[in-house]
Amino acid sequence: MDSAEAHRSKGSKRAEAVSGSDFLQLDVGQAPPGGRTEWLTDRIRAAIADGTLPVGSRLPAGRVLAAELGVSRGLVTEAYQRLADAGQVLGRGRAGTTVVAGPMPATVPAPVPSPMPAPVPAPVPRAPLSAAPTGPAAPTRPAAPTGQLGAIPSGGSHGPAGPFAPAVPSAPVVDALRGVPCRIDLSPGVPDLTAFPRTAWLQAERRVLAGLTAADFGYGNPQGTPALRAAVTGWLARNRGIRADPDEVVVVAGVAQALGLLAHVLRENGVRRVAVEDPGSLGARQQLEYGRLETVPVPVDGSGIDTAALRAGGAGAVLLTPAHQFPTGVVLDGERRRELLGWAAAGGLVIEDDYDAEHRYDRAPVPALRALFPEGVCYAGSVSKLLAPALRLGWLLVPPRLRDAVVAAKRYADLGNPILAQLVLARLMDSGELERHLRFVRRRHRRRRDAMLRAIAAHLPGARIHGAAAGLHLMVTFDGADFEDTALAAGALALGVKAHPLSWHRIRPGSPGLVLGYAAGPPGELEEGIALLGRALGRLR
């Protein structure tokens, strides 16, 4: 038995806290008893052999990987040493351990979508989601692409309750709420922005500016600069299990633009209806509808999107959030993944919005759908949750058959993203700076998540918590309650607290609830915000 296993068998708190690493999607639970060192060595060796870790890649610091896996540092050191002995990696003290030799990446045959070896995720701790809040038999509101917001009853028609008022203007309601001043903002979707690595950014920009040629300042490749497309493939290989060629990557101005470009290309290809998750992101739905696509709601239950309903709906594409469903936090389970990819293999197009998959606290990483069936999955991600939304920078991976059309759409949208930020991000990804930043904010986000959970238990009686194992937000529902959650959100806003009513993100009716972001503010502020929400709740009951 490894010494690390002895350590682990004591049931240390550390092992409980983290059950896997983003790096190569390692889950120590898959290691055979008594063979963890061998297992880790083999996994890294396989990643070098298949090109996931090309020559020049840096391995995580032993200390960091050990902490994430919940094993001893000695175990990781031993695995690295075995790889060094075989001439595959080179340890250079503080400069880290780098891959120095490996076969050229072979052409890997496309995985067969079904039967599929996706691990079935463990049940989500703390926040079990049993039945869907709205079953398939629930009455369906008539589709009203832009007008449906107007039908939401309000808790007040003037003053601070403005965004929740019945007469919502055509401007998106989320934007309207964003413009209202408040003391405590619990809107979802924003990471800890005080942690933005200003110094690292500026240093990288200095190097970028010093190294640019005059031609680099001219009109560039609308698909994105090759340096960033290569850095993104490295990032996705290390952190999301995705093998991709830089030529499959289109640099975009965030997931919002990715959806706009795809909407255009889908319409060009004759697709008029796109399935969306219900509940699901209001913003994403509006993005597709502005692109003149009809959205078809498909229910989400405790296993993720209802694939039978998807099939019955007859849409040509589906937009979904499989790693951490927005807003419920559900993980798409293995059975549903198999069914979904079978649907894609039969001609459907999957659009995977991997919006916050890097943020998780007490569950193993979930592999991206794109990793399993690149031919049928468009994959969109961005730095909005990693660094800052204001950078407007992300990536879109598309199947080969759509690539030229998507690049043309990007070309006519804006001739490509600005060059400086692309090259700065490439440096931060290649140097390991972005991974360091992610580890730092993840620790902070976890403490904030814990603070919010304690505050909800104390101040929101009757609230059921969903999806708290990962991400930057959680969802609460008040099952069986008969108030309108827009009234609750309006009451909270009157007390200076912003939160999204769950009904904003629903298409068909269901239990009232709230979507609560916990990443942006310090624990004390979160607790105060939840206490004020509790006061608003008390006034409704």
Place this chain on the structure above:
Amino acid sequence: MDSAEAHRSKGSKRAEAVSGSDFLQLDVGQAPPGGRTEWLTDRIRAAIADGTLPVGSRLPAGRVLAAELGVSRGLVTEAYQRLADAGQVLGRGRAGTTVVAGPMPATVPAPVPSPMPAPVPAPVPRAPLSAAPTGPAAPTRPAAPTGQLGAIPSGGSHGPAGPFAPAVPSAPVVDALRGVPCRIDLSPGVPDLTAFPRTAWLQAERRVLAGLTAADFGYGNPQGTPALRAAVTGWLARNRGIRADPDEVVVVAGVAQALGLLAHVLRENGVRRVAVEDPGSLGARQQLEYGRLETVPVPVDGSGIDTAALRAGGAGAVLLTPAHQFPTGVVLDGERRRELLGWAAAGGLVIEDDYDAEHRYDRAPVPALRALFPEGVCYAGSVSKLLAPALRLGWLLVPPRLRDAVVAAKRYADLGNPILAQLVLARLMDSGELERHLRFVRRRHRRRRDAMLRAIAAHLPGARIHGAAAGLHLMVTFDGADFEDTALAAGALALGVKAHPLSWHRIRPGSPGLVLGYAAGPPGELEEGIALLGRALGRLR
């Protein structure tokens, strides 16, 4: 008589070289004899009174303004002193002269579009354009929005002649040419990129990063950050004679995006056909066509776009380049301006692409159409020709009735431009750094323009030069010649020289020609490139 006038009356070379200033569109030719100091003082006082120069604006250094106007420094110093004596400006040594007092900007009544007091520009020196190369009676090729490029005969179907080959792919031909390697690039549209102010940019970014709040890193205003919208209005007031409120400015990712957003909004408003100049920018036309608008060619002659033909064409909007028509370099004259604004007052929408108006060498500045009739003119500009295309940053001013729709289009396009570059540009505009840069590159561009003119005289017999008084490119035509200009461009590319055949930018046929950019390379390279073009020309004849 002022001492400056005595100086000027000697016919100094300086006075010949520059005949006006971008600052307040000052043209010393409008000053009464013997009253230049009074005239300059009055013009600045009026600009302070009407809010063009609000409190806090900095006046140009006396030395700089004197050089631009071709007057003595003493004259400018005297004018500034009179304003200082009146308490309106304050000279602070090296810190410059700043407006310190002035009435609050009054609401200025909208100018009546007709009759219109636009000055008739002086005839363009060196490059008189007499009759249009293709008169209104010339036979019209059938409209073929994307396919017409394929009909251009080629000088070779493989190898370096690829972009000029008949089987042009659906990807824009200009992009295809951009991707071909070459030794000397005479493509139009790129300024001197070696002059990019890297140090100033990095210093501004350091200050921006130090000053940002955490909230600034979140989702921002899709219309653009208020600091940049205010800086753009100051820039346009000082340099383009445009009075605008920051609320009228939409920050965009360059003119290409501006046209894409407008195409969307025009279609939403029922406009299906947009008139374009012929010859005119191929790229701009493709941008509108990708936005599902039909483009209607309207001939350009020596006075600019043919407004009678515009009226007859029945389009709902027109895209044009009035200050320096692309590619002919013609300035829209006063009579045509009156007719155009009359057409706009009757319901037509003018889209003014002010793509390179800041660059001029031996003619007075031409006021923007937007300055004359804001209710009927959309105005688009960018830093692509001021700093670098790779920044993807520009501005769009729209009439109030279209503002909300354009902001919504921008919102759904990408949620707004990235914040850092917006704030850096605002600093460069507010500090005067951008004006300094413009003055620097303008001197360089003029020398390059002169080198190209000499080289054309030496190496391109029979070439007639058009539009060399301003901008970053000139046009040559070979009137009466019977070769295809695509064959000439292909022959030049085989010798390592890139240039645009004029026929790319024509819709109806006309004389063969070339569009030649002179700003990007040093004089020796330009001369070599023209000599090689001459060799390619000799092989055709």
